[in-house]
Amino acid sequence: MTFEEKLVNQEYDRIWQEYCGFLDLDMDSYMKIQKRLLAEQMRLxxxxxxxxxxxxGRNPGTVEEFRTMVPLTTYDDYADVLLLKxxxxxxxxxxxxxxxxWEGGKHPIKVAPYTSGMLETFKNNIITCLMMATSKGRGSFDIDIGDTFLYGLAPLxxxxxxxxxxxxDQFHMEFLPPVKEAVDMTFSERNKRGFKMGLSKGIDFFFGMGSVAYYVSMSVASLSESGRKGGSSLKKLFTMPPSMTLKYLRAKKQCRKEERPLMxxxxxxxxxxxxxGTDNRCYKDDLEELWGVRPVEVFAGTEPSFVGTETWNRNGLYFFPDACFYEFIPEEEMYRNMDDPSYVPRTVCMxxxxxxxxxxxxxxxxxxGAFARYRVGDMYRCLxxxxxxxxxxxxRFEYMDRVPDIIDIAGFTRISxxxxxxxxxxxxxxVEDWVALKxxxxxxxxxxxxxxxxxxPGSVVNRAVxxxxxxxxxxIYFKYVDQDYHDLKRILGMDPLEVTILRCGTFKEYKNKTGKKLRHxxxxxxDVQDLVKMQELFDRQRRY
Structure with missing residues (x-):
C-alpha cells in the first residue's frame, strides 16, 4: 500500500508508526535492528x-568479527570498481x-550505486523527513495529496x-517547476519559474542546502526592491491571479510600513x-526570519544515502536505523590517525x-550497498x-563539519x-609556505x-598591494581546478577566499619557538593566532 493510499484511508496512526516509529525505540531495540540488518548485509x-x-581472504561470521576484520575504508578502496561501474x-x-x-584538481567525481533495497529505504526516510518538517509533536504531521514543493534541488x-x-510512486506531490522542465533549466531559471508558479499555486514545502535556500530566499527581497524603486521587473516576471495580486500588494504595503524588504x-x-548540507547553522536563523518557519535539518550523503533528521523540536539529528550500520571514530582517535597514518583508530557503536x-x-x-566501514568524512557531536x-x-547528534583535512564552504567545495x-x-x-583554514x-x-x-624572499615588495x-x-586557479568553487561565485555570489601574507621566515620562526610544524x-x-601574533610583534619591534 502506498503512502497516498494510507492518507486516503486516513490511517494516520499506522503512517506514524511505520515512518516515525524508530523514535519510540530504546537503545537495545535500536541495536537489534542495526545488528540484524548488518548480518543480512554481511552475507551479501x-x-x-x-x-x-x-x-x-578473511571471512567474518559475526558483527564483532566484521568490525575487526574489515578495515576502515575510503573511496580509494572502491574507485577502480565503481568509477568503471x-x-x-x-x-x-x-x-x-x-x-x-570527489576532490577538485585530482579526482573530479565519485559515483555510488543504489540498489532496489536502498531506494526503498530512501523513499521511506524522505517521507519521514517531510513528516518531521510539518510535525508539531509526536503523532502529528500535515501532508496532503497534491502539496506543492519548490524545486530548490540539484537534479539527477x-x-x-x-x-x-x-x-x-508513493504519492502525488507537485514540484515547482515540474521535474521534466527543471532538469533542463539553469539554477536561476528554476528559481524564477518556481516562485512564479508558487505565487499562483502556493508553496507547501521547500527543501535545499542551507546556503542555496538562503540565496533563493533573498532573491524575493531583491525582486521586491527593484519594484519598489520604480521598476517593473517583478510584475513582468510574475503573472499573478487576482487573489495573489491582492496578497502581494497588501504585503508590500505592510513592508513599507515596517520599513523592511518583502520576505x-x-x-x-x-x-x-x-x-x-554543510554550514546550515550559519543560515538557519536567517531562513527562519525570511520564511517564518525554522528549517528541519536533515542529513544525507551520496554514499550513505538519507541517514538522519531532526524532529519537531529541531534539537538534534536522529539516525535512521535501516539506512546504515553506524560506527564512530572518537575525535582524539581521528587526530592520532591524522598524525600517524599507520595508527588504526578505534570505533564505537551507537x-x-x-x-x-x-x-x-x-x-x-x-x-x-557497496560501502563497508566507510570514512564518509563528516563530523558529529553527540548532544x-x-x-x-x-x-x-x-x-541525537549535531552535524559539525567535514573532517579537518577537508575544507567545505557552504556545501559546495571539497578543498584539500x-x-x-x-x-x-x-x-x-x-609561495614558501602556507596554511588554510575555514x-x-x-x-x-x-x-x-x-x-x-x-x-x-624577494617576491613581495608591498604586502598591502x-x-x-x-x-x-x-x-582564478581555484575556479580552474575546482568547478564547485567556481559555482560559489556563479550561483551564490560568494567570494570565499581571504588571504593574509606573512613576512618571510614566520613559519620557520614559529617552528623554532614552538617545536612543531602547523598542519596545512x-x-x-x-596556533594560527600565535603565528599572526608572532609577526605582529616583529612588526612593532621593527617600527620602534
Missing part, C-alpha cells in the same frame, strides 16, 4: 568480489548510479534528484521547510557514544542519549591540501577560506 557484501577484495563486482545489482564531487545524477523520483513569509505559508563528544562517522551501507522534549531514548598545492603549482606563485565572518557568521601565505593581487591570482589544512585556530 562478504561474498561479493568487492568484499573479498577488501577482506583479503563494474556491476558484477557488487553485493547487489544497482538500479541507479548517483554522482558527487545528484542525490537530491532522487527525491522527486522516489516520491512519485517569502509575506507571500507564502510553508507547511514544511527542510535544509541539508550504544557507546558519549554526550558532548565529537565523532567522525563511519557507516556501512545496508540493503546491498544526548535521551531527550525529555522528544521523549526519545536513542542518541592536494588541491591547494595544485592551485599554487599551476599559478607559478613563489573561518567565519564576524557580522553574519558566513564561512570562508582563509589562507595565510608566506612568499619566497600584493595581498589583493595574490588573492585574485589564487581565485585547518590547523588549530589558536
Amino acid at each position: 557484501w562478504c561474498s561479493s568480489p568487492i568484499g573479498k577484495k577488501i577482506l583479503k 563494474k556491476e558484477d563486482m557488487l553485493p547487489d545489482k544497482p538500479i541507479i548510479w548517483i554522482q558527487t564531487t 545524477p545528484y542525490i537530491t534528484g532522487l527525491i522527486p523520483l522516489g516520491l512519485s 517569502p513569509k509575506d507571500l507564502f505559508k510553508l507547511k514544511g521547510f527542510l535544509c541539508a 550504544d557507546e557514544v558519549v554526550p558532548g563528544e565529537v565523532y567522525e562517522l563511519v557507516p556501512t551501507v545496508l540493503r546491498g 544526548g542519549l535521551t531527550s525529555k522534549d522528544d521523549e526519545t531514548r536513542i542518541p 591540501e592536494n588541491s591547494i598545492q595544485n592551485v599554487i603549482g599551476l599559478s607559478g606563485l613563489e 573561518e567565519f565572518t564576524v557580522d553574519k557568521g558566513r564561512p570562508y577560506l582563509h589562507m595565510y601565505v608566506e612568499m619566497s 600584493s595581498r589583493e593581487l595574490l588573492k585574485e591570482h589564487l581565485t 589544512i585547518n590547523p588549530s585556530i589558536h
Whole structure:
C-alpha cells in the first residue's frame, strides 16, 4: 500500500508508526535492528568480489568479527570498481548510479550505486523527513495529496534528484517547476519559474542546502526592491491571479510600513521547510526570519544515502536505523590517525557514544550497498542519549563539519591540501609556505577560506598591494581546478577566499619557538593566532 493510499484511508496512526516509529525505540531495540540488518548485509557484501577484495581472504561470521576484520575504508578502496561501474563486482545489482564531487584538481567525481533495497529505504526516510518538517509533536504531521514543493534541488545524477523520483510512486506531490522542465533549466531559471508558479499555486514545502535556500530566499527581497524603486521587473516576471495580486500588494504595503524588504513569509505559508548540507547553522536563523518557519535539518550523503533528521523540536539529528550500520571514530582517535597514518583508530557503536563528544562517522551501507566501514568524512557531536522534549531514548547528534583535512564552504567545495598545492603549482606563485583554514565572518557568521601565505624572499615588495593581487591570482586557479568553487561565485555570489601574507621566515620562526610544524589544512585556530601574533610583534619591534 502506498503512502497516498494510507492518507486516503486516513490511517494516520499506522503512517506514524511505520515512518516515525524508530523514535519510540530504546537503545537495545535500536541495536537489534542495526545488528540484524548488518548480518543480512554481511552475507551479501562478504561474498561479493568487492568484499573479498577488501577482506583479503578473511571471512567474518559475526558483527564483532566484521568490525575487526574489515578495515576502515575510503573511496580509494572502491574507485577502480565503481568509477568503471563494474556491476558484477557488487553485493547487489544497482538500479541507479548517483554522482558527487570527489576532490577538485585530482579526482573530479565519485559515483555510488543504489540498489532496489536502498531506494526503498530512501523513499521511506524522505517521507519521514517531510513528516518531521510539518510535525508539531509526536503523532502529528500535515501532508496532503497534491502539496506543492519548490524545486530548490540539484537534479539527477545528484542525490537530491532522487527525491522527486522516489516520491512519485508513493504519492502525488507537485514540484515547482515540474521535474521534466527543471532538469533542463539553469539554477536561476528554476528559481524564477518556481516562485512564479508558487505565487499562483502556493508553496507547501521547500527543501535545499542551507546556503542555496538562503540565496533563493533573498532573491524575493531583491525582486521586491527593484519594484519598489520604480521598476517593473517583478510584475513582468510574475503573472499573478487576482487573489495573489491582492496578497502581494497588501504585503508590500505592510513592508513599507515596517520599513523592511518583502520576505517569502509575506507571500507564502510553508507547511514544511527542510535544509541539508554543510554550514546550515550559519543560515538557519536567517531562513527562519525570511520564511517564518525554522528549517528541519536533515542529513544525507551520496554514499550513505538519507541517514538522519531532526524532529519537531529541531534539537538534534536522529539516525535512521535501516539506512546504515553506524560506527564512530572518537575525535582524539581521528587526530592520532591524522598524525600517524599507520595508527588504526578505534570505533564505537551507537550504544557507546558519549554526550558532548565529537565523532567522525563511519557507516556501512545496508540493503546491498557497496560501502563497508566507510570514512564518509563528516563530523558529529553527540548532544544526548535521551531527550525529555522528544521523549526519545536513542542518541541525537549535531552535524559539525567535514573532517579537518577537508575544507567545505557552504556545501559546495571539497578543498584539500592536494588541491591547494595544485592551485599554487599551476599559478607559478613563489609561495614558501602556507596554511588554510575555514573561518567565519564576524557580522553574519558566513564561512570562508582563509589562507595565510608566506612568499619566497624577494617576491613581495608591498604586502598591502600584493595581498589583493595574490588573492585574485589564487581565485582564478581555484575556479580552474575546482568547478564547485567556481559555482560559489556563479550561483551564490560568494567570494570565499581571504588571504593574509606573512613576512618571510614566520613559519620557520614559529617552528623554532614552538617545536612543531602547523598542519596545512585547518590547523588549530589558536596556533594560527600565535603565528599572526608572532609577526605582529616583529612588526612593532621593527617600527620602534
